[in-house]
Amino acid sequence: xxxxxxxxxxxxxxxxxxxxxxxxxxxxxxxKGLWSPDEDEKLISYMLTNGQGCWxxxxxxxxxxxxxxxCRLRWINYLRPDLKRGxxxxxxxxxxxxxxxxxxxxxxxxxxQLPGRTDNEIKNFWNTTLKKRLENNINNTSSGSLPTNxxxxxxxxxxxxxxxxxxxxxxxxSNHHHDDMMVxxxxxxIGCSSFSFAPVVSGVDLNQLDQLISVPDHNSYQQMGNxxxxxxxxxxxxxxxxxxxxxxxxxxxxxxWFLPPSEDTNVIPCTTNNNLNMLGVENGSLxxxxxxxxxxxxxxxxxxxxxxTFLDF
DNA sequence: AACCCCGCCAACCGCCCTGTA
DNA sequence: ATACAGGGCGGTTGGCGGGGT
Numbered sequence: 001x002x003x004x005x006x007x008x009x010x011x012x013x014x015x016x017x018x019x020x021x022x023x024x025x026x027x028x029x030x031x032k033g034l035w036s037p038d039e040d041e042k043l044i045s046y047m048l049t050n051g052q053g054c055w056x057x058x059x060x061x062x063x064x065x066x067x068x069x070x071c072r073l074r075w076i077n078y079l080r081p082d083l084k085r086g087x088x089x090x091x092x093x094x095x096x097x098x099x100x101x102x103x104x105x106x107x108x109x110x111x112x113q114l115p116g117r118t119d120n121e122i123k124n125f126w127n128t129t130l131k132k133r134l135e136n137n138i139n140n141t142s143s144g145s146l147p148t149n150x151x152x153x154x155x156x157x158x159x160x161x162x163x164x165x166x167x168x169x170x171x172x173x174s175n176h177h178h179d180d181m182m183v184x185x186x187x188x189x190i191g192c193s194s195f196s197f198a199p200v201v202s203g204v205d206l207n208q209l210d211q212l213i214s215v216p217d218h219n220s221y222q223q224m225g226n227x228x229x230x231x232x233x234x235x236x237x238x239x240x241x242x243x244x245x246x247x248x249x250x251x252x253x254x255x256x257w258f259l260p261p262s263e264d265t266n267v268i269p270c271t272t273n274n275n276l277n278m279l280g281v282e283n284g285s286l287x288x289x290x291x292x293x294x295x296x297x298x299x300x301x302x303x304x305x306x307x308x309t310f311l312d313f
Numbered sequence: 314a315a316c317c318c319c320g321c322c323a324a325c326c327g328c329c330c331t332g333t334a
Numbered sequence: 335a336t337a338c339a340g341g342g343c344g345g346t347t348g349g350c351g352g353g354g355t
Contacts, residue, residue, distance in 0.1 A: 034323070034349085054340075072341075073324065108343060119343075124322050127345095317355080325347075334338085 031065045035074055039064055043071060044079050077120045084116025088125055096122055097130060 031039075046062035055068030064071060088096070092114055099110045107119035107126075114122065 032325070056340075068340075069342095070324080076342095077323075105344065120323080123344075128321055315355105318353090320352090321350090323347105323349090326345085328343085328345100330340105330342080332338105332340090334336105 030067050030070075032070070035078075039066065040074070040079060043075060047075060047079070048081075077118045082116055083118065088117075092117070093130065096126060097134070100126065100130075 035043075042062045042064055043058075046058060050058075050061075052058075055072045057068075059066050059068045059071045062071070066074075095113055096110060099113055103109055105123075107123040111117055111119040111122055
């Protein structure tokens with residue numbers, strides 16, 4: 001970590017303790033409560049010198065009267081050098097809302113998709129900000145009208161460019177695979193019964209992120225084993241798949257960012273996560289399945305798109 | 314200035330999972 | 335097979351600080 005960043009953290013902590021943080025009770029037992037600047041310095045110094053290991057050993061060797069668990073938490077959530085900190089960007093909000101809609105309160109899984117953010121940070125942000133915003137939005141719009149600038153088109157060419165301007169479901173066709181699209185207030189719910197027919201939502205103002213919530217139906221979700229949504233944000237597409245492992249009954253996220261080089265051409269995946277099997281048809285062209293790193297000029301793609309500035313690949 | 318309310322967030326708690334003896 | 339320890343995760347709490355009265 002840069003020294004200035006460490007100093008900032010310690011200074012902030014000093015302020016807190018100057019205002020009357022929890023005191024040491026002088027017993028020979030483990031400390032609890034807020035960390036003192038001295039403790040932070042000890043842990044940072046030890047971790048930068050020795051690296052990660054058994055947390056109980058770290059606590060002991062670093063000279064801390066803390067349990068290993070407490071040290072781990074402090075390091076992971078606050079002292080780690082690669083933490084981003086600061087307010088969440090609209091893109092990060094978007095991802096959190098979207099991923100939460102897919103897998104629920106699996107904060108650690110969601111955190112893996114937001115470099116520099118911790119599960120605790122995301123959880124706090126959700127509980128204090130996003131959840132209320134979503135609730136308010138639904139309440140405020142229960143008798144209102146739909147946003148009219150949301151245009152949905154499915155990767156299935158037969159379904160392209162269906163304008164969602166009514167409250168009913170104007171686009172479902174019994175011949176098609178998707179079985180669940182409904183509107184509640186201003187909330188659009190999208191379910192996919194087949195992951196090869198992931199919906200593309202385009203033309204969405206970032207301020208309307210909280211109006212885009214896809215809520216998987218639990219039963220079909222279990223039957224399918226996965227659910228995929230492909231969102232279009234200012235030309236950059238994010239595809240997230242919630243994968244359910246039927247044996248462990250755990251979900252995980254597989255995701256990729258896509259940057260279409262131009263309209264009417266193939267969608268090119270920009271990440272190297274080749275676990276993702278999403279394969280669809282857009283404008284008659286196939287996406288590339290299982291891309292290889294060497295196939296793409298990743299640096300060029302990332303450099304040329306300002307939206308990548310918040311992603312630390 | 315004093316008090317109150319409320320939002321934010323760091324940290325704890327308890328449970329679960331995994332690895333090991 | 336069982337017990338135990340360590341680590342990870344989600345839910346919850348309590349203190350701080352800012353804004354309002």
